[in-house]
Amino acid sequence: MIKKAIQIILGIFIGIVFLYLFIYFGGADYLAAFGRKTEQAGKELKQYEKDVRNSAGKVEDVFEKAKDEVKDRL
DSSP states (O other): HHHHHEEEHHHHHHHHHHHHHHHHHHHHHHHHHHHHHHHHHHHHHHHHHHHHHHHHHHHHHHHHHHHHHHHOOO
């Protein structure tokens, strides 16, 4: 029981130290840069998603044409 309490207090203390160091060394700048890069990656992923959806629609059209062709030949 005492060991768990010491571990919890030590974890809280280490968390506070890391938070202080993060703020001291300009953590806000890192977060802002990370946010910009994440936003850019999201935009690129959205464009990729649109391209995949468009090409999937084209594939479905090809399958429909092939299906109609097979029906006509049978």
